[in-house]
Amino acid sequence: MKQQVLVLYLATSALDADVVGWAAYDGTGRTNPTTGDGDQPPYRTGVAALRDGWRLLQASQLIPPYPGHEYDMSFLKHEFFFEKLEQ
Amino acid sequence: MTTSYPLLPSVRVARFVAQGFLRLDAVVPEELNTEGISALAAGMPDVPYGIPIAEAFPPGTFTSRLIGLPAVAGALRSLLGPDPTVDHHHVHVREPHGGEAQPLHGDAIIDTRPDAFDVQLMYYPHEVTAEMGGTLLVPGSHLRRTNETDTGRYQNLRGQIRLTCPAGTVLLLHHGIWHAGRRNDSDRLRYMYKIRFNPTAPQVRTWDTADLADPAVAAELDARFPWYEDATGRLEIYNRVALWRAMTGDTTFDIDHWATRVSNRPRRTA
Numbered sequence: 001m002k003q004q005v006l007v008l009y010l011a012t013s014a015l016d017a018d019v020v021g022w023a024a025y026d027g028t029g030r031t032n033p034t035t036g037d038g039d040q041p042p043y044r045t046g047v048a049a050l051r052d053g054w055r056l057l058q059a060s061q062l063i064p065p066y067p068g069h070e071y072d073m074s075f076l077k078h079e080f081f082f083e084k085l086e087q
Numbered sequence: 088m089t090t091s092y093p094l095l096p097s098v099r100v101a102r103f104v105a106q107g108f109l110r111l112d113a114v115v116p117e118e119l120n121t122e123g124i125s126a127l128a129a130g131m132p133d134v135p136y137g138i139p140i141a142e143a144f145p146p147g148t149f150t151s152r153l154i155g156l157p158a159v160a161g162a163l164r165s166l167l168g169p170d171p172t173v174d175h176h177h178v179h180v181r182e183p184h185g186g187e188a189q190p191l192h193g194d195a196i197i198d199t200r201p202d203a204f205d206v207q208l209m210y211y212p213h214e215v216t217a218e219m220g221g222t223l224l225v226p227g228s229h230l231r232r233t234n235e236t237d238t239g240r241y242q243n244l245r246g247q248i249r250l251t252c253p254a255g256t257v258l259l260l261h262h263g264i265w266h267a268g269r270r271n272d273s274d275r276l277r278y279m280y281k282i283r284f285n286p287t288a289p290q291v292r293t294w295d296t297a298d299l300a301d302p303a304v305a306a307e308l309d310a311r312f313p314w315y316e317d318a319t320g321r322l323e324i325y326n327r328v329a330l331w332r333a334m335t336g337d338t339t340f341d342i343d344h345w346a347t348r349v350s351n352r353p354r355r356t357a
Contacts, residue, residue: 011317020314023242035188036223036269074232
């Protein structure tokens with residue numbers, strides 16, 4: 001079995017929120033996803049990925065801002081890793 | 088640079104502050120593009136960091152004439168102020184069917200200046216089609232504090248721009264914008280020439296401010312982009328307000344009370 005990985009970035013910390021960004025890695029070698037290869041997200045929400053058979057591996061923790069840095073902006077906060085296992 | 092050029096109006100500068108880039112389509116004439124392709128193919132000699140433009144690119148050279156075009160010179164002057172210096176320049180070449188897409192990145196290193204920014208010029212001497220894998224740009228990403236390719240995991244973001252453009256197009260970018268060179272899947276060589284400029288004077292009211300009070304300015308600064316998370320999207324506006332205050336000297340400027348509300352601390356009396 002080989003692993004396919006899907007990373008979805010959602011508009012809020014809720015898994016049923018809209019997808020705002022995405023990445024994919026294909027351990028089967030059948031596809032080669034890369035930077036800037038599509039403008040349409042693979043799913044509208046995180047839950048839509050679950051319904052298509054993707055298994056949730058990891059969700060971002062909710063971490064309070066460091067004092068004095070409440071208005072700083074950096075990485076996307078709501079990152080969800082999914083996997084599928086394929087032959 | 089020439090001294091006779093059109094400065095940008097406030098509404099265009101506000102768009103740059105919101106989006107992190109300014110696009111000047113087909114501003115370079117065909118004959119200069121033809122010369123440009125030859126010049127880029129021959130390679131550009133390195134220049135020392137931080138030297139005046141006239142030293143880096145003496146009058147008469149291709150680059151001097153490129154950045155002396157009125158539309159380009161006016162936009163650079165509007166964003167950088169007088170007498171910017173040249174940080175560095177580089178010719179990017181993508182072979183036909185060659186290379187891999189770059190990871191999404193910001194150039195140089197994490198840059199936390201709240202009241203100054205460098206401008207990067209990107210010049211495309213030929214048409215860039217979708218197949219040629221033009222630059223990927225993420226509008227509104229320039230104020231995020233991330234370091235170089237640490238954003239490499241983000242392959243695609245909603246609302247991203249996969250640049251296609253006519254020959255002679257120039258982009259001016261805020262130094263922090265997330266971008267990447269995409270894979271060239273065409274049969275054509277793709278050139279992009281980048282020059283980074285550093286300001287040498289405060290970047291305050293360096294453009295044509297006649298329209299500063301136009302409501303269209305605040306409307307530009309209030310732009311949201313599809314990749315923003317709901318909550319951090321609000322912080323984007325807050326941080327744009329801070330930059331606009333620094334660039335205008337107007338410490339009362341605000342949009343929808345975002346910055347005013349959270350700084351309101353009435354003095355208590357006994």
